Amino acid sequence: MGLAWQQGPLAAAAVGHFLTAQPLPERLLFAEPLRRRMRVRFGDLWIADSDDVVLLHEPGRYPVAYFPRDAVEPGVLAVEEHRTEHHDLGETTWFTVTAGGRSVRRAAWCHGALPEYAAVMDGRIAFAWRAMDAFYEEDDRIVGHAADPYHRIDIRSTSRHLVVRDGEQVVADTRRPMVLYESGFAPRWYVPRADIDESALIPVDGQTFCPYKGLASYYTIAERSRAAWSYLDAWPEVGAVRNLVSFEPGTIDVDLDGHRLRLEPGQTVLPHGIDRGLDPDELLLDATARRAYPS
Structure with missing residues (x-):
């Protein structure tokens, strides 16, 4: 999230608001x-x-x-x-x-x-x-x-009951998910692979890149395109979700303690711009190009 992008406090679509008697300017730098x-x-x-x-x-x-x-x-x-x-x-x-x-x-x-x-x-x-x-x-x-x-990420273990279904088929059923809280985003729930019917996960081409978590690989489930993802080699800072799988509410049915999760608005990340380049290619360069250059 950060201060000014996504749903941060200085963003146009901030999820919270300042408690002030007078409204703040529409734009604050x-x-x-x-x-x-x-x-x-x-x-x-x-x-x-x-x-x-x-x-x-x-x-x-x-x-x-x-x-x-x-x-x-x-x-x-x-x-x-x-x-x-x-x-x-x-x-x-x-x-x-x-x-x-x-x-x-x-x-x-x-x-x-x-x-x-x-x-x-x-x-x-x-x-x-x-x-x-x-x-x-x-x-x-x-x-x-x-x-x-x-920008902050916190990962917590929990005993809440998470069930993922594709119609009548149970794809995942766990009472030990990990929940990832990332500033500016809705919580994301990650499931250990032992609690997933992995035969339902069809790997697909194309990865995305998060500057804070690493490269995400995607899965299609039946007719539900890119319904799940996993950071197979998550960066050390988020190692608790390495190789776990998260499922996209709205693309597939995800129930938490019996309540259906919905895709929350304002979660889309724009990959390109003068201020950023969220391309997987930036991480997929050869080892020579990625080395740290000493002074």
Whole structure:
């Protein structure tokens, strides 16, 4: 979730609301020091490196990292004639990024006519996520989008009774599911494979990527396309659901303690944008391309 995207508190479709006497503005932006060293890789070179990054949260977007101009290698940025108008921050100037024999247009930007209240953004450069080779915090690669310090996942064990049915066929029946609470999303229930009729799960091609959990593989159940998924090799932070299976309410019948679960609105994740690249390909590169580059 984070602060400003999905159903976070500063998002347009926030699931909660602020308890204030006067309504807040429809759009609120929040800028804060990241307080982490962040680096950008492009053309097999480091083109930006700073521990003075500002993270901008704005409604409907993932957080975006802004680097001081002097943290960008000389000669990397070439100003373009192309200009756009940001809803809150005024005119946006775009740059072509060139390094290591490669060049990409509209791969970076800055806001050049900032209102006084946004002075913290003055002179700072942001890089389009999908245009760059990679982003790092220290020597660890960050994938998908700039890490959001307000995004949280909690996993709890429970003895609640979860039953999954395809018509009259029981696909899963467990009293030991794991429930995954992820900020901005409805709870997701994960079932141990020992409590599933695995003959009902038909693996399908195509994975999706979550920056916080890893690669998800999908299953069709009878005529119900992509009705279930599993993080076969979930990242260590969410290892409790590794290789367990979750089922999509609305696509297949999922009952919890006798109550039918419904697909909640506002759960769709948009994979592409200037601020993110939620493509499995970012994780499926060869080992050489994924290695951490030391200083």
